[in-house]
Amino acid sequence: MTTWVGRSIRRFEDPALVRGQGRFTADLPAARWVRFVRSPVASGLVERITPPAGSVCITHADLVGVRPIKPMLDRFDYVPIEQPLLAKACVRYVGDLVAAVLGTTAADAEDIADQVLLDITALQPVMDTPSALAEDAPVVHAGMSDNIVVRAQMCTPGHAQAWAAADRIIDCDIRSHRQSGQPIEARAAHAAWDSSGRVTLTCTAQMPHLMRTAIADLLDMPEADLRVVAPDVGGGFGQKMSLAPEYALVVWLARKFRTSIAWVEDRRENLMASFHSRDLAISVQGAFDAQARLVALSGDVLANVGAYAPYPNTAAVEPLMSFAELPGPYAVAEYACLARGVVTNTCASAPYRGVSRPALTLAMERLMDKAARSFGLLPEEIRRRNLVQQFPHTSPTGLIYDTASYRETMELALRVADLTRFRQRQVTARVEKRYLGVGIATFCERTGYGSPAFAARGMGVTPGWETVQLAMDPSGFVEARIGASPHGQGLRTTLAQIIADAVGIVPERVRIIHGDTDRTPYGWGTFASRSLVISGGACLIAAQQLHTRLCRVASIMLEAAEADIELRDGIARVAGTDRTIAIADIARASYHGAHRFAESPGLQETASYDPLGTFSNATHIAFVDVDVETCAVRIERFIVAEDAGRLINPMIVDGQIRGGVAQGIANALYEEIVYDEHGDILTTTLADFLMPTAHEIPPLEIHHLETLSDASIIGAKGLGEGGTIGAPAAVLNAINDALQPFGAELDAMPATPLRIHDALRAART
Amino acid sequence: MLHVNGVDHLVCVEARRSLADTLRQDCGLTGTHVGCEHGVCGSCTVIVDGVAVRACLMFAVQAQGLPIRTVEGLACGDILHPLQEAFIAHHGLQCGFCTPGFLMLAAAALEQDAWLDDAAILDLVSSNLCRCTGYQTILAAVKAAAIVMREEA
Ligand code: FES
Ligand code: FES
Numbered sequence: 016m017t018t019w020v021g022r023s024i025r026r027f028e029d030p031a032l033v034r035g036q037g038r039f040t041a042d043l044p045a046a047r048w049v050r051f052v053r054s055p056v057a058s059g060l061v062e063r064i065t066p067p068a069g070s071v072c073i074t075h076a077d078l079v080g081v082r083p084i085k086p087m088l089d090r091f092d093y094v095p096i097e098q099p100l101l102a103k104a105c106v107r108y109v110g111d112l113v114a115a116v117l118g119t120t121a122a123d124a125e126d127i128a129d130q131v132l133l134d135i136t137a138l139q140p141v142m143d144t145p146s147a148l149a150e151d152a153p154v155v156h157a158g159m160s161d162n163i164v165v166r167a168q169m170c171t172p173g174h175a176q177a178w179a180a181a182d183r184i185i186d187c188d189i190r191s192h193r194q195s196g197q198p199i200e201a202r203a204a205h206a207a208w209d210s211s212g213r214v215t216l217t218c219t220a221q222m223p224h225l226m227r228t229a230i231a232d233l234l235d236m237p238e239a240d241l242r243v244v245a246p247d248v249g250g251g252f253g254q255k256m257s258l259a260p261e262y263a264l265v266v267w268l269a270r271k272f273r274t275s276i277a278w279v280e281d282r283r284e285n286l287m288a289s290f291h292s293r294d295l296a297i298s299v300q301g302a303f304d305a306q307a308r309l310v311a312l313s314g315d316v317l318a319n320v321g322a323y324a325p326y327p328n329t330a331a332v333e334p335l336m337s338f339a340e341l342p343g344p345y346a347v348a349e350y351a352c353l354a355r356g357v358v359t360n361t362c363a364s365a366p367y368r369g370v371s372r373p374a375l376t377l378a379m380e381r382l383m384d385k386a387a388r389s390f391g392l393l394p395e396e397i398r399r400r401n402l403v404q405q406f407p408h409t410s411p412t413g414l415i416y417d418t419a420s421y422r423e424t425m426e427l428a429l430r431v432a433d434l435t436r437f438r439q440r441q442v443t444a445r446v447e448k449r450y451l452g453v454g455i456a457t458f459c460e461r462t463g464y465g466s467p468a469f470a471a472r473g474m475g476v477t478p479g480w481e482t483v484q485l486a487m488d489p490s491g492f493v494e495a496r497i498g499a500s501p502h503g504q505g506l507r508t509t510l511a512q513i514i515a516d517a518v519g520i521v522p523e524r525v526r527i528i529h530g531d532t533d534r535t536p537y538g539w540g541t542f543a544s545r546s547l548v549i550s551g552g553a554c555l556i557a558a559q560q561l562h563t564r565l566c567r568v569a570s571i572m573l574e575a576a577e578a579d580i581e582l583r584d585g586i587a588r589v590a591g592t593d594r595t596i597a598i599a600d601i602a603r604a605s606y607h608g609a610h611r612f613a614e615s616p617g618l619q620e621t622a623s624y625d626p627l628g629t630f631s632n633a634t635h636i637a638f639v640d641v642d643v644e645t646c647a648v649r650i651e652r653f654i655v656a657e658d659a660g661r662l663i664n665p666m667i668v669d670g671q672i673r674g675g676v677a678q679g680i681a682n683a684l685y686e687e688i689v690y691d692e693h694g695d696i697l698t699t700t701l702a703d704f705l706m707p708t709a710h711e712i713p714p715l716e717i718h719h720l721e722t723l724s725d726a727s728i729i730g731a732k733g734l735g736e737g738g739t740i741g742a743p744a745a746v747l748n749a750i751n752d753a754l755q756p757f758g759a760e761l762d763a764m765p766a767t768p769l770r771i772h773d774a775l776r777a778a779r780t
Numbered sequence: 781m782l783h784v785n786g787v788d789h790l791v792c793v794e795a796r797r798s799l800a801d802t803l804r805q806d807c808g809l810t811g812t813h814v815g816c817e818h819g820v821c822g823s824c825t826v827i828v829d830g831v832a833v834r835a836c837l838m839f840a841v842q843a844q845g846l847p848i849r850t851v852e853g854l855a856c857g858d859i860l861h862p863l864q865e866a867f868i869a870h871h872g873l874q875c876g877f878c879t880p881g882f883l884m885l886a887a888a889a890l891e892q893d894a895w896l897d898d899a900a901i902l903d904l905v906s907s908n909l910c911r912c913t914g915y916q917t918i919l920a921a922v923k924a925a926a927i928v929m930r931e932e933a
Contacts, residue, residue: 025868025869026868026871029867029876030868032873032879033860033867033873033876033883034851034855034860035809035810035811035812035850035851035852036811036852037876039813039877041810041814042804042810044805120805121801122794122801197911198877198911199813199815199821199875199878199910199911199912200813200815201815247876247877248875249875249876249878250875250911250912279814281817282821503875503876503912504874505874666871669871670871670874670913670917673913673914673916674911674913675914676914677913677914700816700818701816701818701821701909702818706909706911708906708907709902709905709906709915709919710902710903710906712914712915712916715916
């Protein structure tokens with residue numbers, strides 16, 4: 016029975032946050048502050064580092080016995096690369112860590128850092144994939160034979176035959192320019208040494224347990240001597256998931272100087288040296304039969320992964336995800352793909368909300384629109400003919416798509432959109448020289464996957480499962496200690512709703528404890544749209560166990576059959592009678608009168624959940640108005656039809672969609688990390704990296720279907736990334752629709768005014 | 781001397797120290813957040829002498845003697861400010877890092893004129909950046925709070 020699941024209750028997180036009583040890493044005072052000295056050149060040999068007299072300046076030579084970061088992938092075609100915490104002999108991108116200086120305040124440390132003289136012999140950098148792949152390209156990592164870190168290739172047996180028999184082949188080459196997640200809270204770390212020799216690292220992290228393991232390994236210290244706390248975290252979007260070398264250095268410094276050390280990244284550092292993402296070029300070719308059905312697909316993925324590999328995902332995460340998930344929601348049987356990850360002298364690429372799916376969805380959705388035009392079909396019609404409709408469906412790369420509603424969701428979005436009416440308006444608008452366009456994006460989003468999915472990637476560290484430790488205390492309150500680590504997703508509320516229903520209490524009596532390795536069981540943290548599904552699943556199992564236990568004790572206390580006990584609203588009742596007892600009294604008795612029951616004392620339950628994964632799905636429809644004079648794009652209307660299974664808290668679900676779509680629109684139109692040809696980064700303030708404001712993000716029309724799949728025991732599928740995945744393709748398709756009268760096409764994002772202008776010009780000449 | 785939320789703080793800071801850093805580190809008022817230090821994101825917004833300012837762009841010494849309000853002073857004891865209530869009710873925050881800045885931005889504007897129309901509220905809200913919400917729920921919250929503040933006025 017659900018009383019709380021499905022309701023938009025207010026978030027338990029909010030009262031403290033609106034009062035300014037959130038506790039963020041940068042709020043902590045520290046004895047010493049660290050400032051990192053970073054490389055001003057993209058590629059070079061470090062000859063000499065000269066700190067100002069009397070300063071504390073740590074360089075690679077000081078880090079005796081400290082290991083480099085070296086994420087592993089168990090694949091023959093992956094070349095592991097090393098990242099020393101501070102540059103050993105070479106620097107590999109602008110922003111690379113060269114030295115660490117200490118000051119008594121952040122400003123003091125910054126002053127000292129400015130006085131450190133770096134003597135670096137600059138070398139020719141490789142900045143993009145074409146130059147990194149050139150015959151005579153310098154190698155970014157000495158010892159590698161070329162700049163390719165991962166190379167995956169496959170071809171299904173029937174591909175050539177299907178290709179030969181196809182009615183026509185449609186090509187599409189898309190380019191996703193470099194992105195960055197840019198949480199408003201930049202990264203920060205604070206390490207406090209105590210006299211027992213233990214260090215508490217408070218940091219902006221999405222994976223506190225793994226940070227602890229990783230840092231203890233790098234510094235060769237017992238894990239027990241390190242506690243990692245992720246307090247309130249001001250957004251992550253993937254950027255705070257990967258191990259930051261700075262965090263390990265802060266711990267090293269705290270141990271070395273036996274004090275507390277703080278590092279608060281500034282925005283410039285964040286834009287230059289936190290993780291980037293989605294620097295991808297994807298070429299797809301679709302072989303269609305005469306009925307416009309996609310019979311075979313070929314893909315070529317080139318990912319510029321930057322200079323280093325993020326831990327734990329490795330530098331292969333973007334190319335390999337593109338490789339595995341390129342077919343998307345379409346029922347294509349034959350598939351060939353080559354995916355390569357290429358290192359360059361740029362900041363390392365790491366997962367950012369959606370990872371490579373915004374780009375691969377752009378490729379597939381542009382392909383479908385181009386094919387539709389070639390066949391003289393409407394965009395929605397070609398999708399009807401190609402969307403997966405039989406479930407479970409096995410993709411050519413072996414992914415199993417569980418029950419979903421790809422077609423129904425699109426039809427729902429189309430009903431809301433009323434495209435017939437819009438297309439009439441589009442025609443009349445053209446007469447007045449206004450260019451309107453509509454774009455559809457359909458996609459599925461792989462979410463909530465456990466260890467089998469990560470094991471299939473061959474990751475040296477195989478994340479996936481989650482554990483919850485649930486305890487009802489003698490007062491009848493429940494504490495759930497989880498390994499997941501939310502940072503804005505509202506899990507303290509949604510998990511409480513799940514537990515409240517399963518136990519029979521109100522959510523206000525449930526406290527979710529997270530983000531502290533001393534207080535929570537080992538777990539993988541919050542990323543990849545997984546926490547609600549996996550931690551939520553573990554919470555449900557543990558709460559059901561607790562429910563059973565409470566019923567057993569209640570049956571003794573009420574002298575009734577266990578099967579007759581109902582728990583609801585904090586009361587245990589013998590069904591159909593007025594014999595009741597408060598759950599809090601059962602809790603009290605379970606501790607203080609445990610001798611009366613044939614049970615282990617107390618009320619603790621532990622459960623783990625490790626699912627295969629589930630696919631949510633959605634259709635986005637964007638309506639745009641393109642000003643062909645200024646090349647500005649205005650989004651007139653944006654529709655999202657989403658099926659993420661059961662909605663636990665619809666308000667929070669919609670919030671995830673809104674935030675995701677905003678990042679997707681940003682990706683589609685505005686945001687881009689830009690390097691010049693010397694390897695200098697040009698986008699180092701938020702006045703250069705154009706994050707949208709309220710003016711740029713339109714209201715969304717959100718509609719839900721709730722297909723329940725047994726791939727998730729709570730019935731909910733993940734949806735944290737979907738907004739970001741679908742929006743760029745919908746917006747780009749809409750722009751292309753608007754530009755049709757000019758014969759102009761644009762397959763690169765962000766679709767900045769300059770790129771639109773160039774596309775129009777190219778069409779004219 | 782800084783007068784913050786009705787309390788006097790005697791602090792001794794370098795001339796170059798920003799008001800944001802001073803509030804956070806010298807006055808212990810960490811509710812004011814710093815997101816960019818470039819004057820772009822607005823996370824650091826506080827109210828100085830009735831006007832919303834970017835505390836990362838103002839030196840502490842410039843605020844000497846002026847009444848300063850930060851997010852910690854917005855609620856009246858247990859009673860939340862209508863904006864705080866509305867942000868919760870309309871899901872105007874997710875991670876909550878940008879929230880103090882939006883609250884102070886809107887408080888300054890609505891206390892001056894609770895009759896701002898939707899276009900003016902859109903202009904107002906577009907002063908600050910939020911990475912989590914996509915802004916629509918922030919707009920809804922500010923509009924809802926404006927109605928409450930009109931009634932209270
Ligand atoms: S921190 Fe002041 S505007 Fe961003
Ligand atoms: S709520 Fe996270 S930045 Fe606004």
